[in-house]
Amino acid sequence: MENNHPLNDLQQLMAITAEEASELTQVCMKILRKYKSKDEIESKWQDKLIEELGDVYCMFDLLLEFGIIEEEKIYNRAQVKRAKLALWSTLVQDTPELKQLRESEEK
Numbered sequence: 001m002e003n004n005h006p007l008n009d010l011q012q013l014m015a016i017t018a019e020e021a022s023e024l025t026q027v028c029m030k031i032l033r034k035y036k037s038k039d040e041i042e043s044k045w046q047d048k049l050i051e052e053l054g055d056v057y058c059m060f061d062l063l064l065e066f067g068i069i070e071e072e073k074i075y076n077r078a079q080v081k082r083a084k085l086a087l088w089s090t091l092v093q094d095t096p097e098l099k100q101l102r103e104s105e106e107k
């Protein structure tokens with residue numbers, strides 16, 4: 001990266017991650033409005049979803065590379081989110097382990 005870039009590394013990482021998260025949000029909302037099942041999704045929108053998820057994944061990788069985040073902490077947080085989804089969605093089957101994790105987070 002050129003030294004005369006107007007934003008430093010952290011500023012670029014935060015700005016681009018926020019932009020890419022926003023682009024992913026837009027694609028998710030379009031698919032939500034247009035389709036009711038996975039099989040209905042036209043390839044154009046599948047491709048857009050891959051593109052924007054890939055962009056966010058790239059930023060995730062860069063945040064790791066630049067030491068902004070730690071992989072283990074992200075993994076742990078993902079487990080907490082999974083435990084919450086077991087309670088608040090139909091996406092995750094609840095287990096005694098997830099229940100225990102939820103309870104440990106409440107303390």
Ligand SMILES: [Mg+2]
Binds near residue numbers: 020051052055
């Ligand atoms: Mg993008």
